[in-house]
Amino acid sequence: MDEKRILEELIRSRRSVKPAQFGPGKVADEVVEAILESARWAPTHGMTQPWRFVVFTGDGIERFTTFREEEYRRKNPGEQFNQLKFDKMRAASEKCSHIILIGMKRQESRKLPEWEEVAAVSSALQNMQLCATAYGVACYWSTGAMSTDPSMLSWLELGPDDLALGMLMLGQRGEEVAAPERHPQENFVRWQRK
Structure with missing residues (x-):
């Protein structure tokens, strides 16, 4: 298979696999390092490279999950507290081999608009x-309220002008995830030839 077809197949086979669908076992740290290395090659206007990551594994996942639970309880007192959501947060973390917290460091000059830096981080995440x-690792980009909460900035060692953009949850592949229905290209592309 030529390189173009390999790339097309890779793009078409990428899936968002929720942690509940992860298989047992750990992903090797060397594989996670390769995944992180791919982020560096994302397009970034002005080479700001605004992506920031913190990788949790082993006991680090437990520590991070406990912090998220405490924050959830603090922000959702009394009747706002949703036990099902709370339990799902714990269960998802327990299925992960690694959790990568994602941040965006705003450039000090503010020369570029924020959306360009968010786009650069998103491109880095697509690479990852x-x-x-390609490595056969299941992953899920979680952008729920707790994963984008400003309280996550302390873990990322970022300031109030920066953003927490979720977390990439990694695990072994488990059950196959079917390709979702995609709209045909004609629904969102218009050619202007004259």
Whole structure:
């Protein structure tokens, strides 16, 4: 298979696999390092490279999960507290081999608009997800309220002008995830030839 077809197949086979669908076992740290390395090659206007990551594994996942639970309880007192959501947060973390917290460091000059830096981090995440797919690693980019909460900035060693953009949850592949229905290209592309 030529390189173009390999790339097309890789793109088409990438899936968002929720932690409940992860298989047993750990992903090797060397594979996670390769996934992180792929982020460096994402496009970034002005080479700001705004992505920041913190990798949790082993006891680090437990420590991070406990912090998230405490924050959830603090922000959702009394009747706002949702036990099902709380339990799902714990269960998802327990299925992960690694959790990568994702941040965006705003450049000090503010020369570029924020959206460009968010786009650069998103591009880095796409590279990481494609790399994970190539290695046979299941991954899920979680962007729920707790994973993008400003309290996550302390873990990322970022300031109030920066952003927490979720977390990439990694695990071994488990059950196969079917390809979701995609709209045909004609639904979102218009050619202007004249």
